[in-house]
Amino acid sequence: MAVSLTNRQVNKLLEEVIGHDGVLVLKACDLKNGITDEGIQRKTGLSLPKIRSQLNQLHYRGLIRYNREKNQNTNWYTYTWFANKDKIHEVISSEWANYLEKLEKQLDYESNYIFYACENGCGKLPFELASEYDFKCPDCGGELKHIDNKAKVREILKEIKEVKALMKQLA
Ligand SMILES: [Zn+2]
Structure with a gap:
């Protein structure tokens, strides 16, 4: 992946898709060697329940994958998380296309219309509408300028x- 998650x-x-905490956790997973829940906690400062809930969602979306290892003494499993770069790439590409x-x-819209705004800050209207209102604000009666x-x-x-430059890097 040519695009950096720090961009x-x-x-x-990504925040629009997976939220602020999701991005923090995903960034923590962006390592070749993988990372444990506790490692993510050290890197992000988030609580373990929060991290696990984010990991579940990221995994559900296919943005991360894991390795599972059984500890022979305790019989407990340790999960090591990895970022799934291909899927991240795919999500970013499609989100970018939408955003563009x-x-x-x-x-x-902005370049094809002439706009008039209320002098009292209520909002703006395209010329056609403003003239229908006789250049008086429909909300407060102030002048539309x-x-x-x-x-x-x-x-x-x-x-x-x-955005186009960043998309080019992904292509
Ligand atoms: Zn107004």
Whole structure:
């Protein structure tokens, strides 16, 4: 996997799928040698019940796998966890595709409409709607004023560029 789990965008995306604690646990598993529950606890500071619940969910999703070893003296099993990079790769790719689609729709919306916003901060409306309301806010009656969304468009374009670059690394 070319993409690092420490990348900000990758983290943000994974958090949406498996949550903040899930990402912490998954990152702890990102080792060639595998890691035990206690090892994950040392690395993340999460409680063991929390870690086990995250491990169950990550395993259910196929994002991690384990080796099980029986201790001959106690007959207890020790689980060692490994990150399943192929599956992580797959989840990230599909999430990214969704995210990119969302960004492109947003870009389309922001660049094809002229926006008016309430002077009292209630929200913004496209020109067509604002003119229907006679440029008076439907919520508070305040004046609807033209706003420049070029900065917003630039922000979305930048995000799209970043996501595309990261997707390229995965391809
Ligand atoms: Zn208003």
